[in-house]
Amino acid sequence: MKKGISRRNFLKATGIIGAAAASPLSLVEFSWGKGSEENFTVAHISDSHLTFINGNEFVRNFDKGLKRAVTEVNFMRPKPDFVIFGGDLAQLGKREEIDHGLEIMSKLRYPIRWVIGEHDYYLDLGKYWEEKVSKLHYSFDHKGVHFIVLNSILTYDDWMFNKWKSPEERMSQMARLDNPQGSPFMVKDKQIAWMKEDLSKVSKDTPVVVLSHSPLYKIFKPWNFWTEDAEKVQAVLKPFKKVTVLHGHVHQILYNQIGNITFQAMMSTAWPWPYPVSYAQAKNAVPKLTVFMNRAAPHSERDATGWSMININNGRVINDFRLWENTNRTLKYDEKLGYPVDEKYQNPENRIPPQEHY
Amino acid sequence: MIKTFKFTILTLITFALFASPAISDEFTKKDLERWQAEFMTAVKQGEKLFHSSLGRNTVSCDMCHPNATNTHPETYPKFQKQLGKVVGLREMINWCIINPLEGDALKMDDPRMIALEAYITYERRGVKLDPGKH
Ligand SMILES: [Fe+2]
Ligand SMILES: [Fe+2]
Numbered sequence: 001m002k003k004g005i006s007r008r009n010f011l012k013a014t015g016i017i018g019a020a021a022a023s024p025l026s027l028v029e030f031s032w033g034k035g036s037e038e039n040f041t042v043a044h045i046s047d048s049h050l051t052f053i054n055g056n057e058f059v060r061n062f063d064k065g066l067k068r069a070v071t072e073v074n075f076m077r078p079k080p081d082f083v084i085f086g087g088d089l090a091q092l093g094k095r096e097e098i099d100h101g102l103e104i105m106s107k108l109r110y111p112i113r114w115v116i117g118e119h120d121y122y123l124d125l126g127k128y129w130e131e132k133v134s135k136l137h138y139s140f141d142h143k144g145v146h147f148i149v150l151n152s153i154l155t156y157d158d159w160m161f162n163k164w165k166s167p168e169e170r171m172s173q174m175a176r177l178d179n180p181q182g183s184p185f186m187v188k189d190k191q192i193a194w195m196k197e198d199l200s201k202v203s204k205d206t207p208v209v210v211l212s213h214s215p216l217y218k219i220f221k222p223w224n225f226w227t228e229d230a231e232k233v234q235a236v237l238k239p240f241k242k243v244t245v246l247h248g249h250v251h252q253i254l255y256n257q258i259g260n261i262t263f264q265a266m267m268s269t270a271w272p273w274p275y276p277v278s279y280a281q282a283k284n285a286v287p288k289l290t291v292f293m294n295r296a297a298p299h300s301e302r303d304a305t306g307w308s309m310i311n312i313n314n315g316r317v318i319n320d321f322r323l324w325e326n327t328n329r330t331l332k333y334d335e336k337l338g339y340p341v342d343e344k345y346q347n348p349e350n351r352i353p354p355q356e357h358y
Numbered sequence: 359m360i361k362t363f364k365f366t367i368l369t370l371i372t373f374a375l376f377a378s379p380a381i382s383d384e385f386t387k388k389d390l391e392r393w394q395a396e397f398m399t400a401v402k403q404g405e406k407l408f409h410s411s412l413g414r415n416t417v418s419c420d421m422c423h424p425n426a427t428n429t430h431p432e433t434y435p436k437f438q439k440q441l442g443k444v445v446g447l448r449e450m451i452n453w454c455i456i457n458p459l460e461g462d463a464l465k466m467d468d469p470r471m472i473a474l475e476a477y478i479t480y481e482r483r484g485v486k487l488d489p490g491k492h
Contacts, residue, residue, distance in 0.1 A: 178424035299440030
């Protein structure tokens, strides 16, 4: 909004803001900033973990989560330009699960940008996903913002190719979050080189949004809240003025700021995960900045689950969590502070008892 | 009554004075090792159960509780809203087996129940007791 006149100011100046505000569409959708960089809205759905039982039976609870998100996104206002799916559509990478997921997601009225998760990948190393769903890494531009989609859940070759007797065994080993025999997520040099090359054509003041499944920083290795080569990825993003990483995998509200990069996690539609601070036997690096989600109460299936409405405003993300059994939360980048803050709870005085995890 | 009691005490003291060191309240390092090994066997078995399907829908405990986190064994017995009363940890284990796992409750003294309890509490070792906490 530095240069040029925003639509909002224009409306104000011409005295028709009242009429615009009365329209059901939010003003956010209409205003735009400098150059070709417009403001827009997208939806983010993640970690549905659809689980095949047998025949045509799937775990009912997880189906319900994804279906509910799809219905709500179809009704959301302002309408999203597109929908991001953050990975872990399936539970064990089975064709039945991916097909089932595609069927539920096909009810969305908007285009989908797909990110792959480890639960989608480790059965056939992304073969079926690439055939039926999407490329594993790619980039695109939308209204002045450059998006990079990464396959951030790769790992060491030896673990991937030599360690396990069968693809099924490899998948079930990777599916276990607290697996002592697990292996850390990686983007790997080849993809990092691609990213570098891709970004070499992008001006440094273009806002960049990176979509990944794993957090592109290091929080807790035992549960793979972790990307092994995160520093290398961060280094490639360093020259850019506005960078946001939106990721899945952690099934919780989690946000951080490292240098110029803002990191935000998305909720799962299936189930919440505890914060690593709740594991008494290992050290963690959960960001101090994060105000925790309300502790899950297991008597409600949809507690601590949901999806996100993402407003991209002057290249920064405003994240409106749509939480099904909890008070909605909004995370907004604070230009003065230089990091994202929770609109209501960032001030410690406003926090409530369920946000204390132990 | 008092006489009988006195007599018992006397007998015990006499017994303690002359008995060999192998009486029941003494144990050796070897005993300790064996007991620890027995306990760890239960923990290992519990870990396996915790990561396997105990109901009918393939869902397992660890999917919501990696390393048994957010089970808070140190806070039981406590009031559980969904059961409407103060319950012990085993009743909550069964609640999870019946609801998210869509299975049948285990008996309170089922060896699998004991193993699950052993694993859950072992993962929480060192945390101070805090019964009733939410
Ligand atoms: Fe996930
Ligand atoms: Fe994941």
